[in-house]
Structure formats: structure tokens, C-alpha cells
Amino acid sequence: MDKPSFLFSIFDRINLMEKPEQISRENSKPRIYKGLDAEAYYVKFLEHFYFEEAVAFEAVIDLAKNIEDAGGKAMMAGGAVRDEIMGNISKDWDIEVYGFQPEKIKEIAAQFGTINEVGASFGIIKLRVGNMEIDLSLPRRESKTGKTHKDFAAEFDPNMTTEEASRRRDFTMNSLAKNILTGEIEDYFGGIDDIKNKILRVTDEERFKDDALRILRGAQFVGRFGLSAEQKSLESMRSMTGELKYLPKERFREEWLKLFLKSPKPSLGLAAAMDIGIFEAMHKNEIMPLPKTPQEPEWHPEGDVWTHTLMVTDEAAKIAREEMLDERESLIVILGAFCHDLGKPSTTKFENGRVRSIGHDEAGAEPTKKFLSDIGIEKSLCEPIVKTVIAHLRPSLLYNEKLKNIKHKDAVFRNLAKTIYPATMKELACVAKSDHLGRGPFPLPDSPGKFFVPEDYPAGDWFLERANNLNIVAEKPKSVISGQDLIKQGFETNERTGNVKFGEIIKLADLLRDEKEITREEILALISESKERPIDKLIEALKEKFSA
Known part of the structure; x- marks a missing residue:
């Protein structure tokens, strides 16, 4: 396995490339690895220009020193240690404090920032x-007392061993504990070996079953880190899918967003979710029909809709990175890509020897809304995603018409931009591009036995060029005139009728621009000719111009 240079800097210090002594995964004596000590970890933030994080980590160092001086111990645990082994620097720290009761921890921590006790009942004190x-x-120690996520009993023990505390972590790669000051990493359960070998392994099967959300975390870890689930761990996760229905959708949201936004290839995590049984348990009507739905081989040689969906979602994630989309844009594009063909199962028919899915774009709206709602996506984000699903064929259809020498007025693009709002034309083009690229391989003409996959999407370039010429790539079309233009011409407005009539005039002006291709200057000239007349006469004049 290729290792990042940062990973080498950890492993090489202990000659890990030599065959290590074989030890049990359950051994009170951990393997000790040399990670980055406090100073070296701090320098990493400076090297990445994470200055705010560097200042905060200085406080963490001082906090750890004060805890140690008082007779306690502060260990970095969980994802931050995992990320260090993987060659990344984490900005999210979970510090486990041993040897003190909560009040003493708060007393020491208060010297370095503001204390928030919102998670105190769960044994977590937040330091800002x-x-x-x-x-x-x-x-x-945590134990499950019922079905829901609130049915837990927690027993705090400041004298607990690091091994026992690490045992409650979900997967071995997250069960590592690191001394913040010295950089020594304690590994009781073989987590570093599993990271090296890209294996997802449950730390402790009984404790793992305390929280069903962990199986979704497992799927997103597979996607983010390219892991393979160990067989026994996979069986444990499969056995827990029936518990997912007891969890609130808000808890799902974070895990799904990490899978879609942080995975180089979300398909790996999505395939894991299918294998584990997450879709069968939670999204049976929306997702489970996809593998059983065929596609026309001429256009989709990759096979069924599920295979196509995985390929398209990977392309969307790649496009989001290449285009440097922000988080909201990325979610609209990637989730739009994942949901774009949810309408195919209900519309697919075999007619005249070919597979047809006529109307699948609009049919995808309802299953998309249901899936997004069930994973906790808010309505303000759901709306633009659904709009891209409904319109995902439009860029390609318009381009195909253009190739047939069909002329498109600017109104076609303005109206489309209005229709898909609050999604943007750029987001729509990205979803359409993902759909186009996420196909194949196609047989190479005149070259038997050779194949190709699409590498570009000229329809998208043309589509965005037209949108850019109209300044509607990232925003809704603006009206050709405004209320201020009418006031400058001498027309008056009032609260009871004026605003309504102004709005009617602006709409008529937009129709003249879009349908009759009349310029702003010509429209203002027409308005100027009527400025001495009542406003109703202007409205009549604009209607006559439109009807002419």
C-alpha cells in the first residue's frame, strides 16, 4: 500500500516495515507507536496555515500540561489520532481526561477558554x-437500556484504564489513544495494522451493538477511506439494521453528508450500505428497485440503474472537487446525481425490443423528496436537489436540438433558470455532466474488443456558455426593467394598487424581451411614449405590442 510521507514519518521511527511481533488484539499491553509530539503537531498547523487551530492547540498543550502536573492524564482519542496515522492533520479533537472528577476538569479547563456543559450528562465538557x-x-462505560438513542446509561470512571476506555470505540482505527505531550500512541486492538491494510473492523462486538448509527458510520468510513469490512464485523453490522428505525433522522444526516462530501468515491460507501442492508431497512421503496431496473444497452452498457447511479455519483464528487464547489453546491450536485434516476423503476418498460424510461425525470421527484427527508436533509436544500432531478436531461436535450440546427431563443434558457430556481444552471450542468460521464464502457467503433468511456461533455460547455451570456449561470434571471425605471419615467406607485401594476408592467416587459426579443432600450422608449397617459394605458400598449 502506498503511504503518505506523513505516514512514513510515524512508521519509520519504529521500524514498522520489519515484521512486528504477533500479539493478541485483546492484550493489556498495547503496542506503543511514536506519533507527533505536541510541538511537532503544532508545527503541522502552521505549515498548513491553520493559524486559528494552532492557537487553539497551544491551549490544548497547556491544558494537558496542567492536567499532568495535577496528577491526571490527557489523551487525544478517536478520529484525530486515526487521521494522523493516515497522514492528515485533524481540526476536530476529542480529549479524554483521566484521574479527575468533572468539577476538577472544568476548574482546570476554565483557565484556557469558555466552558459549555451542554453535553455534561454524556460525560462531555466543551471548551471553546x-x-x-x-x-x-x-x-x-455505556450500556443500552432501550430501543431509542436516548435509552443509554453512562457510568463515569476517572480511574478507568485506557484500554477499557478505548474498547467502547466503534472501530479499531478509532480506538487509538495518544499522549498529547509525548506523541506516544497506544494501540490495544490492532487499529494501526487495520489502517495500514485498509480494513474496517469492529473493536468490541457487544459494545458496538449499543448504537445502530455505527453501521452507517461504517459505510461512510468505507467510502471516505477506501476500506473493506472484515467479515465478522460485516455480519455484526447486518444484524443491527432493524434498529435503525428507532433513530431520529437528524442523526443520519451527518453520516450521510460525510459519505457524500468527504469520499473520493462515494460509490464504495453506497455499495457497503447496500451490502450491509441499510437501504433494505430504511429506503426500500426508493433505492432497492434500482439494481433490478434494466437500461437500454445502447446508451447504458454498464447495466442496471444502480450500477449507473454509483458511477454517476462518483463523477459528481469528482466534478465538485474539480470545480471547487462550496458545501451547499456540492450537496446539490452530488445528491442530485445520486437521486437523478429514482424515477426509472416506475417508468421503465420494454417496448419494440428496447428499454424505455419515458418520463423518469419528473417521476423521480417524489422518491427523491422521500429519500432526502428520511436522511434528514432540510427542505431548503431538498428543493434545489429535486429541481435538478426533474431537469437533469434538459442540457443534453437542448444540445442535441442545437446539433440538428434548431435555434433556441434566450427565453428558453431564462425560463429554465427560473424553473429550476433555487438550483442554478451551473449545478444543473454539473448533474447532467455526471449523468453523461457515469456510463460505459462503450464498444469502440471499428475496433473489435476495444472500449471507451466518455471523457468530456460538450453539451455542458455549450449550455453554460449560453447561460453565461445571459448572466444566469449562478443566479435567477433579472427583469429587463425595474420599478425605479418606471418612477424615473414619471409613473407613481402607491401601496394599494401601484405595486401590483408595476409588477404587471415588469412581467410584460420580460415577455417582450424573451418572446419578441425586444431590447431594454426599445422597451424603455415604448414606456416613455406613454408616460403622459394613465398607467393602465401603458399596460394596454405593452399587451398590444406583445400580441402584434
Whole structure:
């Protein structure tokens, strides 16, 4: 396995490339690895220009020193240690404090920032340093007392061993604990080996079953880090899918967003979710029909709709990175890509020897709304995603008409931009491009046995060029005139009728521009000719011009 240079800097110090001594995964004596000590970790933030994080981590160092001086121990745990082993620097720290009761921890921590006790009942004290929030957790035992996520009992034990505290972590790669000051990493369950070998392994099967959300976390870890689930762990996750229905959708949201936004290839996590049984348990009507739905081989040699959907979602994630889309744009594009063919199962028919899915674009709206709602996506984000699903064929259809020498007025693009709002033409073009590229391989003409996959999307370039010429790539079309233009011409407005009539005039002016291709200057000249007449006469004049 290729290792990042940062990974080498950790492993090489202990000659890990030599065959290590074989030890049990459950051993009170951990493997000790040398990670980055406090100073080296701090320097990493400076090297990446994470200055705010560097200041916060200085406070963490001082906090750890004060805890140690008082007879306690502060260990970095969970994802931050995992990320360090993987060659990344984390900005999200979980600090586990041993040896003290909560009041003593709060007393020490208060010297370095603001204390928030919102998670105190779960054994978590939040320390805010500047804009950074740091979790200070107490070693604890958790036990499930019922079906819902609130049915837990937590027992705090400041004298708990690091091994026992690490055992409650979901996967071995997250069960690592690191001394913040010295950089020594304690590995009781073979987590570093599993990271090296890209294996997802449950730390402790009984404790793992305390929270069903962990199986969705497992799927997103597979997607984010390119892991393969160990067989026994996979069986454990499969056995828990029936518990997902007891969790609130708000808890799902974060895990799904991490899968879609942080995975180089979301398809890996999505395929894992299918294998584990997450879709069968939670999205049976929306997702499960996709693998059983065929597609026309001429256009989709890759096979069924599920295979196509995975390919398209990977392309969308790639496009989001290449275009440097922000988080909202990325979600609209990637989730739009994932949902774009949810209408095919209900519309696909075999007619005249070919597979047809006529109307699948509009038919995809309802299953998309249901899926997005069930994973906790808010309505303000759901709306533009659904709009891209409904319109995902439009860029290609318009381009195909253009190739047939069909002329498109600017109104076609303005009206489309209005229709898909609050989605943008850029987001729509990205979804359409993902759909186009996420196909194949196609047989290469005149070259038997050779194949190709689409590498470009000229329809998208043409589509965005037309949109750019109209300044509607990232925003809704603006009206050709405004209320201020009418006031400058001498027309008056009032609260009871004026605003309504102004709005009617602006709409008529937009129709003249879009349907009759009359310029702004010509429209203002027409208005000027009527400025001495009542406003109703102007409205009549504009209607006559439109009807002419």
C-alpha cells in the first residue's frame, strides 16, 4: 500500500516495515507507536496555515500540561489520532481526561477558554478557544437500556484504564489513544495494522451493538477511506439494521453528508450500505428497485440503474472537487446525481425490443423528496436537489436540438433558470455532466474488443456558455426593467394598487424581451411614449405590442 510521507514519518521511527511481533488484539499491553509530539503537531498547523487551530492547540498543550502536573492524564482519542496515522492533520479533537472528577476538569479547563456543559450528562465538557470547540470527555462505560438513542446509561470512571476506555470505540482505527505531550500512541486492538491494510473492523462486538448509527458510520468510513469490512464485523453490522428505525433522522444526516462530501468515491460507501442492508431497512421503496431496473444497452452498457447511479455519483464528487464547489453546491450536485434516476423503476418498460424510461425525470421527484427527508436533509436544500432531478436531461436535450440546427431563443434558457430556481444552471450542468460521464464502457467503433468511456461533455460547455451570456449561470434571471425605471419615467406607485401594476408592467416587459426579443432600450422608449397617459394605458400598449 502506498503511504503518505506523513505516514512514513510515524512508521519509520519504529521500524514498522520489519515484521512486528504477533500479539493478541485483546492484550493489556498495547503496542506503543511514536506519533507527533505536541510541538511537532503544532508545527503541522502552521505549515498548513491553520493559524486559528494552532492557537487553539497551544491551549490544548497547556491544558494537558496542567492536567499532568495535577496528577491526571490527557489523551487525544478517536478520529484525530486515526487521521494522523493516515497522514492528515485533524481540526476536530476529542480529549479524554483521566484521574479527575468533572468539577476538577472544568476548574482546570476554565483557565484556557469558555466552558459549555451542554453535553455534561454524556460525560462531555466543551471548551471553546476562540472559534474552536474542543471536546473534553470523561472515561465512561455505556450500556443500552432501550430501543431509542436516548435509552443509554453512562457510568463515569476517572480511574478507568485506557484500554477499557478505548474498547467502547466503534472501530479499531478509532480506538487509538495518544499522549498529547509525548506523541506516544497506544494501540490495544490492532487499529494501526487495520489502517495500514485498509480494513474496517469492529473493536468490541457487544459494545458496538449499543448504537445502530455505527453501521452507517461504517459505510461512510468505507467510502471516505477506501476500506473493506472484515467479515465478522460485516455480519455484526447486518444484524443491527432493524434498529435503525428507532433513530431520529437528524442523526443520519451527518453520516450521510460525510459519505457524500468527504469520499473520493462515494460509490464504495453506497455499495457497503447496500451490502450491509441499510437501504433494505430504511429506503426500500426508493433505492432497492434500482439494481433490478434494466437500461437500454445502447446508451447504458454498464447495466442496471444502480450500477449507473454509483458511477454517476462518483463523477459528481469528482466534478465538485474539480470545480471547487462550496458545501451547499456540492450537496446539490452530488445528491442530485445520486437521486437523478429514482424515477426509472416506475417508468421503465420494454417496448419494440428496447428499454424505455419515458418520463423518469419528473417521476423521480417524489422518491427523491422521500429519500432526502428520511436522511434528514432540510427542505431548503431538498428543493434545489429535486429541481435538478426533474431537469437533469434538459442540457443534453437542448444540445442535441442545437446539433440538428434548431435555434433556441434566450427565453428558453431564462425560463429554465427560473424553473429550476433555487438550483442554478451551473449545478444543473454539473448533474447532467455526471449523468453523461457515469456510463460505459462503450464498444469502440471499428475496433473489435476495444472500449471507451466518455471523457468530456460538450453539451455542458455549450449550455453554460449560453447561460453565461445571459448572466444566469449562478443566479435567477433579472427583469429587463425595474420599478425605479418606471418612477424615473414619471409613473407613481402607491401601496394599494401601484405595486401590483408595476409588477404587471415588469412581467410584460420580460415577455417582450424573451418572446419578441425586444431590447431594454426599445422597451424603455415604448414606456416613455406613454408616460403622459394613465398607467393602465401603458399596460394596454405593452399587451398590444406583445400580441402584434
